[in-house]
Amino acid sequence: MKKAAFILLSILILISLLSGCSGSGQEKMPTPTGGSVQSKDTPVTMDDISKMKVAVLLGSVYDTYMAKNYPETEVLQYKSNPDLILAVKTGKADAGLIVTETMKEMQRTDSSLKILVDHILSNPIGMGFNKDNNELREQFNSFLNEIKSNGVYDNWVKRWFVDGNTEMPVIENKKNNGTLMVGTTSDKGMPFAIVKDNQLIGSDTELAERFGAYLGKEVVFSDMDFGNLIAAVSANKVDMITSTIMITEERKKKIAFSDPYYELDTCAFATGKTAGSSGSFFQSVADSFYNNIILEKRYLLILDGLKTTVVISVFSILFGTVLGALVCFLRMSRKKAASWTAKVYISVVRGIPVLVLLMVVFYVVFANVTIDPVFVAVFAFGMNFGAYVAEMFRTAIESIDRGQAEAGIAGGFTKTQTFIYIVLPQAARQVLPVYKGELISLVKMTSIVGYIAVQDLTKASDIIRSRTFDAFFPIVMTAVLYFAISALILWLLNVLERRTDPKTKRKEMQKIVLASQGEKQ
Numbered sequence: 001m002k003k004a005a006f007i008l009l010s011i012l013i014l015i016s017l018l019s020g021c022s023g024s025g026q027e028k029m030p031t032p033t034g035g036s037v038q039s040k041d042t043p044v045t046m047d048d049i050s051k052m053k054v055a056v057l058l059g060s061v062y063d064t065y066m067a068k069n070y071p072e073t074e075v076l077q078y079k080s081n082p083d084l085i086l087a088v089k090t091g092k093a094d095a096g097l098i099v100t101e102t103m104k105e106m107q108r109t110d111s112s113l114k115i116l117v118d119h120i121l122s123n124p125i126g127m128g129f130n131k132d133n134n135e136l137r138e139q140f141n142s143f144l145n146e147i148k149s150n151g152v153y154d155n156w157v158k159r160w161f162v163d164g165n166t167e168m169p170v171i172e173n174k175k176n177n178g179t180l181m182v183g184t185t186s187d188k189g190m191p192f193a194i195v196k197d198n199q200l201i202g203s204d205t206e207l208a209e210r211f212g213a214y215l216g217k218e219v220v221f222s223d224m225d226f227g228n229l230i231a232a233v234s235a236n237k238v239d240m241i242t243s244t245i246m247i248t249e250e251r252k253k254k255i256a257f258s259d260p261y262y263e264l265d266t267c268a269f270a271t272g273k274t275a276g277s278s279g280s281f282f283q284s285v286a287d288s289f290y291n292n293i294i295l296e297k298r299y300l301l302i303l304d305g306l307k308t309t310v311v312i313s314v315f316s317i318l319f320g321t322v323l324g325a326l327v328c329f330l331r332m333s334r335k336k337a338a339s340w341t342a343k344v345y346i347s348v349v350r351g352i353p354v355l356v357l358l359m360v361v362f363y364v365v366f367a368n369v370t371i372d373p374v375f376v377a378v379f380a381f382g383m384n385f386g387a388y389v390a391e392m393f394r395t396a397i398e399s400i401d402r403g404q405a406e407a408g409i410a411g412g413f414t415k416t417q418t419f420i421y422i423v424l425p426q427a428a429r430q431v432l433p434v435y436k437g438e439l440i441s442l443v444k445m446t447s448i449v450g451y452i453a454v455q456d457l458t459k460a461s462d463i464i465r466s467r468t469f470d471a472f473f474p475i476v477m478t479a480v481l482y483f484a485i486s487a488l489i490l491w492l493l494n495v496l497e498r499r500t501d502p503k504t505k506r507k508e509m510q511k512i513v514l515a516s517q518g519e520k521q
Contacts, residue, residue, distance in 0.1 A: 044116040044117060044268075045117065046069075046070070046117055046120060046268065049073075049094075049095050049116065049117060049268050050066075050069075050070035050072070050073045051073070052073075052074075052093075052094035052095050053074045053076060053092075053093045053094045053095075054066060054073055054074070054075050054076065054093060054094070054095050054096065054097065054268075055075075055076045055077075055078055055084045055087045055088055055092070055093035055095070055096035055097070056075055056076070056077055056078070056084070056096070056097050057077075057078060057079075057080070057081060057084055057097075057098070057226060058077040058078060058079045058225075058226065058227045059226050059227030059229075059230070060097075060226070060246075061121075061123060061246050061248055062097040062266065063075060063077060064248075064250070065097075065120075065121060065266075066097075076092070076093050079225050079226070079227060080185070080187045080225065080226065080462060080466065081098065081102065081187055081188060081189050081466065082187050082462065082465040082466040082469060084096050084098065085098075085106075085113075085469055086465070086469060086471050088269070088270060088271055089112070089113075089271045089469070089471070090471055094270065095116060095268050095269065095270045096268070096269055096270070097120065097266055097267070097268055097269075098266070098267065098269060099188075099192075099244060099264050099265070099266060099267075100115070100118060100119070100264070100265035100266060100267040101161060101191060101192075101264065101265070102188065102189040102190065102191075102192065103115060103267055103269050105164065105189065105190040105191055106189065106190075108164065110469070111272075112271050112272050113269055113270075113271060113272070114269060114270055114271070114272040115267045115268070115269050116267075116268045116269060116270055117267060117268040118265070118267045119265050119266075119267070120265075120266045120267060120268060121265075121266050122263055122264065122265050122266070123246035123247065123248070123263065123264055123266075124246070124247050124260035124262070124263045124264075125244050125245055125246050125247065125260060125261065125262050125263070125264055126245060126247050126257040126258040126259060126260050126261060127140055127207075127208075127211075127240050127241065127242050127245070127257070127258040127261070128229070128230065128233050128240060128241040128242075128245050128251075128255045128256070128257060128258075129233065129239075129240050129241075129255060129256045129257070129258065130233050130234060130236055130239075130255065130256070131254075131255060131256045133239065133256070134256065136239060136240065137256050137257075137258055139211075139214075139215065140211055140240070140258045141258055141259045143210070143211050143214045144258065144259055144261055145259075146214075147210065152210070153261075156203065156206065156207070157262075160191040160202070160203035160206075161191055161203070164190075164191070165191070166190065166196065166201070167201070168199070168201045168205070168206060168209075169206065171206070171209050171210055171213050172213060173209070173212060173213035173216070173217075173218070173219075174213075174216050175216065175217065175218040176216050177215055177216035177217050178217050178218070179217055179218045179219075179220050180208075180211070180212045180215060180217040180218065180219050180220065180239055180240070181220050181222060181237075181238040181239045181240075182208045182212075182219055182220065182221050182222065182238060182239065182240055182241070182242060183221075183222045183224060183229050183232045183233060183237070183238035183240070183241040183242070183243070183453070184200070184204065184205070184208070184221050184222070184223060184224075184229075184241070184242055184243050185223065185224065185225065185226045185229065185243040186200055186223045186463055186466065187462060187463060187465075187466030188202070188204070188226075188243055188244055189466065190202065191203045192204045192243070192244050193205055193243065194466065194467060195301065195463045195466075195467070196296050196467075197296050197297050198296075198297055198298075198300045198301060198304075200221055200223070203262075204242045204243060204244065205221070205242075207242065207261065208221070208240075208242050222237070222238050222373075222453040223453055223455060223459070224450070224451070224452070224453035225450065225451060226243060228451060228452075228453075229241040229243055229245065230245075230251065230254050230255055231363060232363075232453070233255055234254055234255060235363045235367045236367065236368060237362070237363070237367075237453075241255075244264060245257075246264065247260060288470060288472075288473045289473070291468045291470065292464055292468050292470055292473045292474055292477070296467070298464050298467075301455075301460040301463055301464060302457070302460050302461075302464075302477075302481075304455065304460065305455055305456050305457040305458070305459060305460030305461070306457050306460075306481060308374065308449075308454060308455060308456045308457070309443075309446055309447075309456045309457040309458075309482075309485065310485065311374065312374060312377050312378055312381065312446050312449060312454070312456065313442065313443045313446055313485065313489075315378045315382070316377070316378050316381035316382045316385060316442060316446070317385065317439060317442060318382075319378060319379070319382030319385075319386070320381065320382040320383070320384070320385025320386040320389055320442070321385070321386075321389055322386075323382055323383070323385075323386030323389075323390075324385065324386040324387070324388070324389025324390040324392070324393060325389070325390075325393060326386075327342050327345060327346065327386055327387070327389075327390035328342075328389075328390040328391075328393040328394050328397070330342035331343065331346070331390060331391075331394055332394055332397070332398075342390065345387065346387045346390055346391060349383055349384055349386075349387035350384075350387050350388065354380075354381070354384050354445050354448065355448050355451065357380050357383065357384055358376075358377065358380040358381075358448060358449070358451065358452060359451065359452070361376055361379060361380040361383075362376045362380070362452040373449070373452045373453050373454045374449075374454055376452060377446070377449045377452065377454055381442060381445060381446060384442075384445075385438065385439075385442050388438050389435070389438070392431050392434050392435060392438070393427070393431060395431075396427040396428075396430045396431035397423060397424075397427045399427070399430060400423050400426050400427055404422055404423065404426075405418050405419070405422065405423055407422075408421070408422045429497075432493065432496070432497050433497075435493075436490060436493050439489060439493070440486045440489065440490065443482065443485055443486055443489065444482060444486070447482070450462065457478055457481055457482065458478055460478075461474040461475060461477065461478040462474075
């Protein structure tokens with residue numbers, strides 16, 4: 001345990017070192033070849049940008065736009081705006097396409113970001129609904145017409161898009177008519193949606209909250225990746241989606257849109273500063289820690305995410321172990337139907353990637369069921385873990401010499417007693433080293449639960465990055481915390497392994513005997 005603590009401390013120091021290495025330097029702009037020119041006033045066109053590596057948001061209209069108008073361009077897709085912006089800032093991409101309103105808000109705090117081409121294309125945005133839920137869509141349209149007529153809409157536009165407001169208004173809601181599940185993406189950036197002081201705020205958030213109050217429903221937000229929003233509302237996992245969803249003919253084939261409530265411009269941007277150092281090392285470290293942990297109570301996001309990760313990991317382990325034991329029993333059964341069923345289960349589950357299995361369980365198995373995504377995650381990871389555990393248990397049991405079981409029965413034990421008292425302890429000692437490895441893999445695999453709108457440790461890190469755009473601290477901090485969880489579990493299993501090892505027990509007994517003899521002397 002001391003060794004693990006030393007390694008953990010070393011990695012924490014590494015976080016500080018990495019966090020203090022980022023800064024700003026001489027201002028330069030990218031050229032069409034991906035290099036840089038000295039003048040930041042050099043005019044750039046979309047034809048120039050088409051010769052660069054261009055970053056776009058996965059599932060956005062920008063990918064289609066680039067494929068249609070600039071098919072030769074190397075387009076890099078990213079699942080969130082923070083990933084997209086960091087790709088440009090770290091040189092992974094030469095330029096990126098993003099909503100103009102978002103970029104202008106970011107420029108207020110980050111002068112290194114430069115708009116290269118403004119007004120590339122404009123698209124109306126609307127709320128998305130399931131095609132079978134026309135009643136809710138019509139209710140939103142009526143709500144939209146009402147707030148446009150009474151001045152609430154104009155005030156909404158002024159506060160978020162003109163004044164740069166960052167405070168949510170108090171919205172009275174009786175909440176006496178059930179709940180309204182709203183799919184959203186918390187990392188779209190201002191003025192649309194961000195997490196501040198551990199609460200979701202933004203123009204889209206306010207609009208959804210006001211609609212919930214209009215219906216008398218409590219609004220429950222489901223935070224997920226942008227690329228999963230349409231799939232979620234199509235599968236009725238949420239009632240509606242709001243995340244600057246641009247209305248296109250292709251999307252209309254999948255979901256129903258409300259009347260447009262705003263129109264967005266798109267711009268191309270790049271970073272205007274190269275990497276360098278700025279300020280003292282210790283000041284950079286302190287600033288990084290403050291911005292990522294202290295500011296806006298972001299440590300609460302980490303604590304909540306850590307709790308969710310631990311809950312999913314522990315219950316997946318328990319469920320998977322019990323399920324694995326059951327499948328192992330069926331696999332070793334003399335009944336062909338039971339054995340065949342277990343073989344098929346093991347083959348199918350082990351042959352499907354965990355992420356795909358998670359998505360199938362969430363969007364297919366529980367498609368028409370209102371269920372907590374955390375339960376879905378436990379079920380999916382438990383299924384995957386159980387398939388591997390079943391084979392581990394079977395291999396360990398079959399490795400025990402049959403003569404020992406026969407001797408137990410000859411000695412008067414029943415088959416059940418023979419298995420429990422003779423075969424199982426030996427099999428457990430043999431399976432434990434392999435079991436530990438699979439268990440640690442399970443803990444690390446839980447990092448993908450953000451795909452089904454679970455705010456775990458990784459998702460919390462993504463939310464923080466969406467506010468700070470720090471390429472080092474949140475990511476490395478997440479790695480350290482996963483390491484800490486894994487190290488703790490390994491330590492507990494090592495303690496269990498030592499206590500179940502006969503050699504260790506004999507050594508402890510010898511120590512006790514020697515100690516008692518020394519006292520007598």
